[in-house]
Amino acid sequence: MIEQPFLINDLYLVNPLLGLVKQGNQPKESRLEPRLMHLLCVLVEHNRQLVTRELLTKEVWDNYGNADEGLTQAVSYLRKIFNDNDKTLIETVPKKGYVLNAVIQTTVHHERKETVIPKAKIQQVYLITAILIVILVVSGYFIFKPAKNNRQPADVIENTRQNNPGDGKTPSTNPDKIPDTAKNPNASPDVKK
Structure with a gap:
């Protein structure tokens, strides 16, 4: 099967790998199922030659018993895609097969969008x-x-325990000059020996 995109009659861009057929500059694309694309590629490979129904059923339908009716419907569908109402693009040779009458260009320059x-x-x-x-x-x-120097009550208590208020180096944290025993009656006074 053909893998590279090709142009039919300078009008239809066919991309076999993607299964797409696009007409000229039209935005509309038609998607073909793999069997239809395979049929089209076989016809393109034998352009302007008679391709027998037997060859097509063997190549495309793998000799399936009822492929004859499927082949007729597939060719009809391809004619619709290519607007081949007068059956000149895909010509029927009665009881024998089909002939594709097209100008095929295998090198396609894609427009850059x-x-x-x-x-x-x-x-x-x-x-x-x-x-x-x-x-x-x-x-x-x-x-x-930066953290503010907000001192919490627990910090004040820590400082008073660490600093000796009577050494004169740090200010006393007891501004009222109330003895500790007066603040906390259960605390025992320091006993000097």
């Missing part, structure tokens, strides 16, 4: 990018912001 992105899509991308940047900046602020 540029992709145009709509303005709304571009604006949407910019908006999403801006939102992501704001989220990153705000989260970075909270992650890397």
